[in-house]
Amino acid sequence: xIEELKQDGEERMAKTLVALGASLNKIRTGRAxxxxxxxxxxxxxxSDTPLSQVAAINVEDARxxxxxxxxxxxxxxxxxxxxxxxxxxxxxxxxxxxxxPMPMLTEETRKGFxxxxxxxxxxxxxxxxxxxxxxxxxxxxxxxxxxxxxxxERKAQDEVQKITDRFIAEIDKILAAKEADLMEI
Numbered sequence: 001x002i003e004e005l006k007q008d009g010e011e012r013m014a015k016t017l018v019a020l021g022a023s024l025n026k027i028r029t030g031r032a033x034x035x036x037x038x039x040x041x042x043x044x045x046x047s048d049t050p051l052s053q054v055a056a057i058n059v060e061d062a063r064x065x066x067x068x069x070x071x072x073x074x075x076x077x078x079x080x081x082x083x084x085x086x087x088x089x090x091x092x093x094x095x096x097x098x099x100x101p102m103p104m105l106t107e108e109t110r111k112g113f114x115x116x117x118x119x120x121x122x123x124x125x126x127x128x129x130x131x132x133x134x135x136x137x138x139x140x141x142x143x144x145x146x147x148x149x150x151x152x153e154r155k156a157q158d159e160v161q162k163i164t165d166r167f168i169a170e171i172d173k174i175l176a177a178k179e180a181d182l183m184e185i
Contacts, residue, residue, distance in 0.1 A: 001142060002156045009135040009160060013128050013167040020124040020171060024178050026087075027113050027120075032065045032102045034058070042081045044074060051078065060099065067091070067098040105182070114182050121175040125168055132164040 025035040034057040041048040042055075051057065055069040055078055069078050079098055082091045088109075091100045105113070136157060143153040 002139070002148065002152065005135050005138050006156070006159060006163065009131050010163055012131045013163065016124050016127045016131070017167065017170060017174070019127075020120060020174060023120045024117055024174065027117055027178070027182070032059050032061070032063055032100075034065065036087065037065070037067070037082070037085075037100075040081050040085050040087075042074065042077050044077070051081065054078065055098075063102045065100040065102070067100065068096060069098075072096050110182050114179055117175060117178045117182065121171050124171050128164055128167045128171070132160055135160050 022038070025033075026039050034052075037051050037057055040051040042051055043049075044054050051067070054071075054074060055067045058066050058068070060066045067078060067082070069075050075093060075096060075098065079091050079093055082089055082098070082100060088103065089100050090103070091098045093099075139148070139153050139156050139160075142148045143150060148156075
């Protein structure tokens, strides 16, 4: 029973790390990377569809992305969706190819993006701690129902804390890498 709780908690904490990675990918650095456009949705035949499902996204060079929609008639919609996104990108269209130059990051925007990355990491830490709290509450419930002894509960609490510390350290490592990436000129 204790092992199942720990396993469930570890899986949920791992999902938190995956979510953190996805949200940090949306914060752009100075380099072009297709994952920057992951959050963009295009109106396609009446439904909001992820950009990656209606177009090919490629890296042309270190500072330019190219987006080639599968159908020519949705080029204006794709361009509009990119402009409306809060990424601060300014696409230019040449026929069926939409080129997106990555603007240089100023010191001010770097600091803003770093602050946003720290907020995302803090939300992940809170999520991991909430998962820990849930597991500890379940352990207390098991001990109260006399399904496990106090010693088993205390030992399980220590193990859950070690798992939590490991995931918090991983979040810090991911954040440090993103900060270094953002501050690199």
